Amino acid sequence: MEREMILEVVDLDICFQLRGKVLHAIRDVSMELYQGEILAIVGESGSGKSVFTKSFMGLLDKNGYVAGGSIVYFGGEEEREVNLTAISRERDWRRIRGHEIAMIMQDPMTSLNPLKTIGSQIMEAVLLHQKVGRMEAIKRTLKHLEDVGIQEPEKRFEQYPHEFSGGMRQRVVIAIAIACNPKILVCDEPTTALDVTIQAQILDLLKELRHKYNLSVILITHDLGVVANMADRVAVMYAGDIVEIGTSEEIFYDPKHPYTWALLSSLPQAGQKGSDLFSIPGTPPSLYVDIKGDAFANRNPQALKIDFVKRPPYFQVSPTHKAKTWLLDKRAPKVTLPPIVEKIRKGGLF
Ligand SMILES: Nc1ncnc2c1ncn2[C@@H]1O[C@H](COP(=O)(O)OP(=O)(O)OP(=O)(O)O)[C@@H](O)[C@H]1O
Numbered sequence: 001m002e003r004e005m006i007l008e009v010v011d012l013d014i015c016f017q018l019r020g021k022v023l024h025a026i027r028d029v030s031m032e033l034y035q036g037e038i039l040a041i042v043g044e045s046g047s048g049k050s051v052f053t054k055s056f057m058g059l060l061d062k063n064g065y066v067a068g069g070s071i072v073y074f075g076g077e078e079e080r081e082v083n084l085t086a087i088s089r090e091r092d093w094r095r096i097r098g099h100e101i102a103m104i105m106q107d108p109m110t111s112l113n114p115l116k117t118i119g120s121q122i123m124e125a126v127l128l129h130q131k132v133g134r135m136e137a138i139k140r141t142l143k144h145l146e147d148v149g150i151q152e153p154e155k156r157f158e159q160y161p162h163e164f165s166g167g168m169r170q171r172v173v174i175a176i177a178i179a180c181n182p183k184i185l186v187c188d189e190p191t192t193a194l195d196v197t198i199q200a201q202i203l204d205l206l207k208e209l210r211h212k213y214n215l216s217v218i219l220i221t222h223d224l225g226v227v228a229n230m231a232d233r234v235a236v237m238y239a240g241d242i243v244e245i246g247t248s249e250e251i252f253y254d255p256k257h258p259y260t261w262a263l264l265s266s267l268p269q270a271g272q273k274g275s276d277l278f279s280i281p282g283t284p285p286s287l288y289v290d291i292k293g294d295a296f297a298n299r300n301p302q303a304l305k306i307d308f309v310k311r312p313p314y315f316q317v318s319p320t321h322k323a324k325t326w327l328l329d330k331r332a333p334k335v336t337l338p339p340i341v342e343k344i345r346k347g348g349l350f
Pocket residue numbers: 016017018023025043044045046047048049050051052061062063064222287
């Protein structure tokens with residue numbers, strides 16, 4: 001089946017000006033997002049996940065700017081293409097933000113107004129984005145509350161955010177996002193602040209809603225474990241670049257980039273104690289200087305000579321899978337896979 005593209009990013013570069021220096025946060029990134037899919041973006045803190053997705057909504061901090069490349073959105077009114085990188089006026093961003101592309105942040109309290117009932121906050125979004133009258137807006141608000149799994153919606157409508165638990169608040173934030181009728185929902189670490197069991201419920205809810213509302217979901221997380229049962233595709237981000245992208249199966253069972261191996265190796269395994277957990281040695285390179293070669297080379301025990309000299313291009317592994325690593329070059333030597341990667345390949349972990 002032909003998948004319909006909803007967003008296409010080509011050769012995107014994003015920089016920040018800071019105290020007279022330039023930080024190159026997103027380095028030449030290309031990516032496609034398809035209608036109705038869940039794409040997870042995983043990577044360590046500082047790898048650029050938030051900056052990348054904020055650029056789709058005109059939410060970069062004031063000292064940030066797109067230095068090159070394009071972001072094209074295909075779902076605009078009357079299916080018009082919109083070049084998001086060409087938007088500069090706040091008024092034009094407001095037509096996209098929320099309405100076409102909505103975002104859910106880690107801490108629901110930052111997006112809720114503590115002084116307004118949750119019903120009125122969802123209803124505001126309905127009135128603004130769904131162009132209906134008051135009575136219909138109330139009906140739809142109650143329906144959205146039900147859709148996000150909040151029971152007794154009539155009673156809950158009148159309550160304030162402090163009367164909700166953390167997980168319930170996140171459901172309210174999701175209801176507000178849904179009420180804006182977006183085609184893309186960006187979820188930035190939506191469950192990090194929640195208990196493990198609640199985390200799973202929120203992720204299940206997102207899975208359910210993407211079908212109900214035909215949403216494309218971008219799930220940002222630093223935890224590869226979260227995405228195993230959730231995402232259709234996974235993009236692995238390192239030092240401002242997507243170094244590997246593929247279907248969930250491909251990333252978990254046939255990963256190619258040493259950074260993806262390292263992320264998989266740091267997943268907690270059954271029976272492991274805190275001190276046994278593997279953490280990736282070293283630190284990512286500074287984004288203030290031009291990075292030579294493969295940005296992961298200095299942390300990669302199996303790095304080749306060329307990794308320190310020349311940036312790898314994408315090597316296509318399958319029609320849906322590609323990775324930027326010289327190990328995929330025909331001339332590269334065979335290397336041994338880390339034990340956990342071998343174990344997962346043999347079906348030992350998921
Ligand atoms: N306003 C800013 N000025 C300067 N640098 C910035 C600014 N905002 C972000 N950065 C830098 O851009 C890089 C990418 O940051 P980003 O927040 O996207 O990372 P992340 O992968 O989302 O991390 P986390 O998981 O911690 O949220 C980091 O080096 C960060 O310090």
